[in-house]
Amino acid sequence: MATLSDVARRAGVSPATASRVINGSSKPVTDELRERVLAAVAELQYVPNAHAQLLARSHRSAVGVIVHDVSDPYFAEITRGLQRVATDQGRLLMICNSYRDPDRELEYVELLRGHQVAALILAGSGYHDEAFTRQLNEKLAAYEATGGRVAVIGRHEHSGDAVMPDNRAGGYLAGRELCGLGHRAIGVVAGPRILTTTTDRLAGLRQALTEQGRELPERRIRYAEFDRDGGAEATARLLDADPELTAIVALNDSMAIGALATLRARGLAVPQQTSVVGFDDMPIARDVTPALTTVRLPLVDMGARAMSLVLDAGAPAPRIEVLPAELVRRDTAGPVPPSVRATAGSTPRARRGEATM
Amino acid sequence: MATLSDVARRAGVSPATASRVINGSSKPVTDELRERVLAAVAELQYVPNAHAQLLARSHRSAVGVIVHDVSDPYFAEITRGLQRVATDQGRLLMICNSYRDPDRELEYVELLRGHQVAALILAGSGYHDEAFTRQLNEKLAAYEATGGRVAVIGRHEHSGDAVMPDNRAGGYLAGRELCGLGHRAIGVVAGPRILTTTTDRLAGLRQALTEQGRELPERRIRYAEFDRDGGAEATARLLDADPELTAIVALNDSMAIGALATLRARGLAVPQQTSVVGFDDMPIARDVTPALTTVRLPLVDMGARAMSLVLDAGAPAPRIEVLPAELVRRDTAGPVPPSVRATAGSTPRARRGEATM
């Protein structure tokens, strides 16, 4: 690899001058020398060593991002928002996937700190895990103590800047919608119970049902991975235990798609026999058939705001922005089937006979 | 930020000893000193400066990856394969999204070179653009000249290691399938024509049709962005121009999903009235309704192989691995409608009357 001194030597100037030309320093350099340096750069295919630059320069510019998985549409959308603002401000992003592994999350905080990022953004659900939360907060505090900025997206446990989707209100919206359609036997396909996102959404849902004089017993909840297969599998378990279910709330859209698959496999028509409500409104939600009724979260915006927060050097006080959830009515949620309404609570056998799986 | 000397001073040892303890050097250090160093590290929350480390160490370990867009399922799958192998070998990945912008691609090659990556992987279609191709190859050659390794996925233009999905054979498979089902009026929803992937897939398709004594006139091809909306829009244009179409080949699954959306909006039943074949077999393909018939590419495997190639220091000769495409029959491709078969070439009005849009 050609170095700066190679370039300088070839151009017959000092490394200092070469550096000034290459970086467009404010210090003036005569055109003659400038030409020679530029020519040398081209001839040697010189590219500055980024590590040496970062080491020599004082100011840090990259921003670190920790998400569960960028290829998950939920995070892909958030990342899009992060990127947009970062690019506008000429910042480079370093994105790390924790794959929902708390230890990996901790490691990545260190790694990014080691890479001297100017700020750190943690996106994705927090964990119900005291020990982990304490460790994470210690690490973040240490980072902040050295001038690093931190913002979280959708996490309660951190004391600083945060962008919070209103998961609870979203759960409430889903519950109210289904109650309004007459459903009483509602099952829930939930993500891992260790995630705060799961419990928040669940809490809102439960509140809506309670307000309507209904309830949400644990036997109507199944916890599984927050993805398509988790949703499919949880739905199957739910249906096996409770064939009289008329509606299913999936705590994210990936799970809802899994639920739809299981329902289809069992020959249960959506929404005629079983209604489904998802959560997040990822792009694919409108393209499944029937199109998914879901709770929309402004994902791109969440990312954009978090990045703005973290890049806005002022405002030392912790700022918390709560972003509203919104119900998107499409085609998977319909009124409770007449047969069930008429014979409420009785013979679920008839319906079960339809299963093809 | 605490530095290594801070740690050393606090532990009452030299920086050399501190470094040895922290990095688990082979050189022995007494337990006593080791303890003191570790304690100092903990107290100061010391994290080594990654840039300084990278600068001081000679060997480079990270691998750079340039894709069009990680959040696109096509690249998400490939990246999964890349990650798997990289993680196994303890390599860090730096992933950059070019968003199909050739200039950005060039920039990223430089950026990654500057970050001293040990190898570079370019995934995603090449461009029919002489000037760009030459520039890119120059940059890659310069990188390789300094010991860097390069592999491409799905690109012809590079002379070194490559993993090539058999796009042409895949196109052929799609064409043969549709011909076998009796279709004659086949439209194509294609990606940007500047992409080699588009033209390769198209070439295979055309070959299949030609072999069956049919043809693929340009008027039955619409070029658009390689995503859902591009597919929806291209399908609409195709249908407007050619209402008698009985089948549509989308050159990737995202476009196929867009095609499905347009078809649904126009009230055209799939596959009864119009058949659809996609390409890639991304995970969502099985979850749309009807489930998508498509051409599968071993995406994860493609990523894994490319990474293996690039990390396998031996074998200087350029290696090219061609990975086969495979037809996956699901529910969107069916026999040509009887009415059309009977009245081939005549009154398309009847069908057109069904449009609801």
Next chain:
DNA sequence: TCCCTGCGGGAAAGGGCTTTCTCTGCGGTA
């Protein structure tokens, strides 16, 4: 007793760049 060996530790030389400080030489003013 002397010398050699080997172990544990420190000094110091990079690694490639930025930036401050210093120096030279020129034009302009008194």
Next chain:
DNA sequence: TACCGCAGAGAAAGCCCTTTCCCGCAGGGA
């Protein structure tokens, strides 16, 4: 003519680590 100031270039001091080289010391063999 003497001096000041400034433009433009270079010297050199870091930035924070790793690693080689070297040194002192203790133990073992002759």
